[in-house]
Amino acid sequence: MGSGIWSTDVYDAADRYRRSTGRSAFSYSDSGARTVHPALDPRDATRESRDSAEHPRSTPVAVLFDVTGSMRTVPRVLQTKLPQLLGLLQRQGYASDPQIMFGAIGDATCDRVPLQVGQFESDNRMDDDLGRIVLEGGGGGQMSESYELAMYFMARHTVTDNWEKRGRRGYLFIIGDELAYKQVKAREVAALIGDDLAEDVPLRQVVDEVTRRWDTYYLLPAGSHYAGNATVLDFWRDLLGQNAVVLDDLDAVCETIALTIGLGEQAIDLDEGLRHLDRAGSTATGTVSKALARLGRGRRAEVSTLPTFRDTASGVTRL
Numbered sequence: 001m002g003s004g005i006w007s008t009d010v011y012d013a014a015d016r017y018r019r020s021t022g023r024s025a026f027s028y029s030d031s032g033a034r035t036v037h038p039a040l041d042p043r044d045a046t047r048e049s050r051d052s053a054e055h056p057r058s059t060p061v062a063v064l065f066d067v068t069g070s071m072r073t074v075p076r077v078l079q080t081k082l083p084q085l086l087g088l089l090q091r092q093g094y095a096s097d098p099q100i101m102f103g104a105i106g107d108a109t110c111d112r113v114p115l116q117v118g119q120f121e122s123d124n125r126m127d128d129d130l131g132r133i134v135l136e137g138g139g140g141g142q143m144s145e146s147y148e149l150a151m152y153f154m155a156r157h158t159v160t161d162n163w164e165k166r167g168r169r170g171y172l173f174i175i176g177d178e179l180a181y182k183q184v185k186a187r188e189v190a191a192l193i194g195d196d197l198a199e200d201v202p203l204r205q206v207v208d209e210v211t212r213r214w215d216t217y218y219l220l221p222a223g224s225h226y227a228g229n230a231t232v233l234d235f236w237r238d239l240l241g242q243n244a245v246v247l248d249d250l251d252a253v254c255e256t257i258a259l260t261i262g263l264g265e266q267a268i269d270l271d272e273g274l275r276h277l278d279r280a281g282s283t284a285t286g287t288v289s290k291a292l293a294r295l296g297r298g299r300r301a302e303v304s305t306l307p308t309f310r311d312t313a314s315g316v317t318r319l
Contacts (some may be wrong), residue, residue: 004123037132040116049120049160055097060170080252094262147180153211172214177224220246252284258284
């Protein structure tokens with residue numbers, strides 16, 4: 001996936017049409033859907049971010065958000081801020097050929113739709129994927145959601161040319177306010193993703209797997225149920241270190257994602273990125289500055305050694 005070009009004009013036209021007809025940007029969920037949309041079903045699926053003549057150096061970005069409880073408002077905020085996110089990534093040159101995938105996380109112990117995963121897209125189809133998400137609003141009430149199941153999918157069911165050709169990690173942003181479960185349960189993986197695991201997978205192993213190929217961040221926004229909770233923040237900082245980021249304002253989530261990518265891609269330093277926000281008239285500058293201060297000013301992306309492949313016919317190891 002990942003063909004096509006994002007158009008703000010197309011986005012605006014779709015928004016005007018919805019307003020004139022009284023339709024929601026999340027019509028699938030708001031119409032009463034309680035099953036995963038076929039386009040977002042993770043079962044027996046692999047999501048790919050590939051280069052093409054149109055996008056020769058793709059940069060994969062995955063944004064997965066908790067849609068339980070108070071967090072179900074997150075995708076609605078993201079949908080209204082898509083033009084700002086794409087504008088910063090593309091017009092400001094923060095990332096080459098960005099391909100964005102949206103998904104949603106619930107609780108596999110009790111929710112009807114605990115995992116939804118879209119495609120990597122470069123054009124307005126990413127808006128379509130957002131609109132297909134079921135905003136279930138459930139959750140189990142035990143301060144945990146199935147973030148580990150989403151990380152398992154990202155670790156084992158995504159393929160990117162950014163990694164395979166260039167040895168560069170993609171960007172994964174998880175937006176939530178609770179803990180992950182301590183293990184990826186084999187029975188949940190079988191039921192929702194279709195893999196046949198011999199045993200449960202410890203959370204730390206899954207984190208190690210996903211962070212090998214994905215520069216992974218956990219964003220904890222204000223306004224969520226456990227915002228400011230030290231137990232939640234300490235949990236994610238133990239797993240991800242400085243990449244567990246607190247946001248004082250949910251409305252700043254797109255700008256935070258964009259500047260984090262710009263820093264990782266060495267396209268800007270933090271001061272330059274904040275100046276871009278000021279010139280664009282963004283109200284998010286203060287929140288983003290505080291949120292990203294822990295990442296360091298002028299942070300560099302980590303580039304892995306290119307993976308090697310063994311040619312069994314010739315016995316030669318190739319890049």
